[in-house]
Amino acid sequence: KAGVTQTPRYLIKTRGQQVTLSCSPISGHRSVSWYQQTPGQGLQFLFEYFSETQRNKGNFPGRFSGRQFSNSRSEMNVSTLELGDSALYLCASSLEDSTEAFFGQGTRLTVV
């Protein structure tokens, strides 16, 4: 059974650009959530999607957005990149009625 797949694994972008990250959940998992991990702030919740609807959102500016497709794959977008957006972005998926989340390996975004 394939795990959570995040692409790309590494990205380098310039300040002011935008970026799109992709997450393919485990087959059958309809809940997908996103986290930002930085040395200073640790792991912070960005948002969660279920059946193509955003169910929950963390405390991040509107430059951070996401969406989920009918096959449960999810993307997150960050516009007008700032140096502080450099982080490891983790995606997690879970079954509808489970508290257990499975994480991908993450996308390492570097903003220069």
Next chain:
Amino acid sequence: GDSVTQMEGPVTLSEEAFLTINCTYTATGYPSLFWYVQYPGEGLQLLLKATKADDKGSNKGFEATYRKETTSFHLEKGSVQVSDSAVYFCALTLWTGNQFYFGTGTSLTVIP
């Protein structure tokens, strides 16, 4: 609000030593509690979990007991190995969605 407080690191132990990593939580409801482990360059892997008071989660020699009276979920292992070197995160979630609240992480290094 909901939060997790985790023992500060880094922790360095000799092989076969006893490990304890403290974790306490604050929650508005009845959370499920988790320990995740992160190896260098990787995402998070679920180590163990407990969903209600007095439950004991265990895996790979690691154990943690959900203590409602002390709002704690301390991680223990009787004899650590070099391969246990990683960063350990305590986390809680309050519902079946994927919004986890994470501790700051404790880096463990085990030396031969």
